[in-house]
Amino acid sequence: MKFFRSRVRRTKPSPVFRLAELYHAGQYAEAEKEGRALIRSPLSERELVVARTVIAISTGAQGRHTEAVSEYEEALAVSREFYGAGHWQTLKLRSDRAQQLAAVGRHAECEAECEALVHATAGTTDEDLRLVAAAAANGLVYALNQRGQHVKAEALAREALAEPSATPHVRRVLQLGLARSLNGQERYEEALAEAATSGELHRALSEGQRVPDEGAADLVTGTALLGLGRTAEARTRADAALSACLASFGPDHYRTVEARELLARFDPA
Numbered sequence: 001m002k003f004f005r006s007r008v009r010r011t012k013p014s015p016v017f018r019l020a021e022l023y024h025a026g027q028y029a030e031a032e033k034e035g036r037a038l039i040r041s042p043l044s045e046r047e048l049v050v051a052r053t054v055i056a057i058s059t060g061a062q063g064r065h066t067e068a069v070s071e072y073e074e075a076l077a078v079s080r081e082f083y084g085a086g087h088w089q090t091l092k093l094r095s096d097r098a099q100q101l102a103a104v105g106r107h108a109e110c111e112a113e114c115e116a117l118v119h120a121t122a123g124t125t126d127e128d129l130r131l132v133a134a135a136a137a138n139g140l141v142y143a144l145n146q147r148g149q150h151v152k153a154e155a156l157a158r159e160a161l162a163e164p165s166a167t168p169h170v171r172r173v174l175q176l177g178l179a180r181s182l183n184g185q186e187r188y189e190e191a192l193a194e195a196a197t198s199g200e201l202h203r204a205l206s207e208g209q210r211v212p213d214e215g216a217a218d219l220v221t222g223t224a225l226l227g228l229g230r231t232a233e234a235r236t237r238a239d240a241a242l243s244a245c246l247a248s249f250g251p252d253h254y255r256t257v258e259a260r261e262l263l264a265r266f267d268p269a
Contacts, residue, residue, distance in 0.1 A: 016047045019054040023061075026248060032058040045082040049089065052078055057096065063252030065103040072097035088128035091117060095135045099142065103254040107143045114140035127165065134160060134170040141177035150184030157181060172201040173213065179220045188227040195221045215244035215255050222262055231266070238262045 015038060022031035035055040043051060052075035060068035072093060079090040095117055102110035117136035121129045137160040144153035157178035161171060175198035182191035198217055222237035242263060245256035 016050040028058040028061040049079045060100050063250050065100050068100045091132045099139045102143050107146045111143040130165045134166050138173050145180045150181045154181035168201050172198050176216050183223045188224040191224040214248040215241040
């Protein structure tokens with residue numbers, strides 16, 4: 001994640017850079033703790049936006065999604081005041097908050113917000129806004145899948161993937177969203193193929209970019225394999241998903257919960 005970009009040369013590193021480094025290293029609790037300490041010290045408005053953003057994303061990454069929604073609202077308030085409502089940073093925070101809404105089951109709200117963001121950024125040529133559009137499209141695909149609207153989710157994912165400006169990370173998460181939609185339609189072979197493509201993109205990412213997606217491909221692949229009756233392989237992937245999610249996010253993260261739900265399908269009570 002790009003937290004902010006300065007167009008002026010700095011003579012002294014900003015204290016918020018350490019927060020970004022901690023987050024990218026997967027040290028979410030440390031990033032949150034240091035962020036909370038930092039906002040009690042004198043910061044510029046720009047630095048305060050970054051600190052609030054790191055607190056919000058780190059809270060969500062630890063699986064405290066309800067709390068993360070509130071933290072995003074705090075970050076949005078300072079971003080709107082400093083950057084304005086239409087700035088890419090503010091819009092990206094809206095997109096990230098929407099995905100936390102989905103994580104707590106507020107899928108209709110997530111869908112409405114992401115749809116609004118997709119419309120707000122439609123046709124933009126600005127690089128940052130195009131990334132916001134892709135992130136919002138991904139959130140919308142996830143919400144649609146969670147609401148059982150798999151055909152609509154598939155169409156949106158394919159449209160977003162056709163966007164040439166999408167980064168490898170964005171393409172990876174959209175590819176997984178597409179695979180989810182195919183699983184939802186019981187098109188398991190196609191879902192496996194899309195998951196394999198996402199795996200290729202995953203291997204091309206830097207280590208820092210990989211952490212937030214841990215377990216996602218194993219979940220999608222395990223679901224597809226189970227649908228095909230390849231139970232032993234599916235169980236292996238489901239176990240791998242749970243282990244990765246527990247190591248990266250902890251027991252309460254929505255993806256950890258999804259991994260447990262998948263494993264419960266092998267050992268029904």
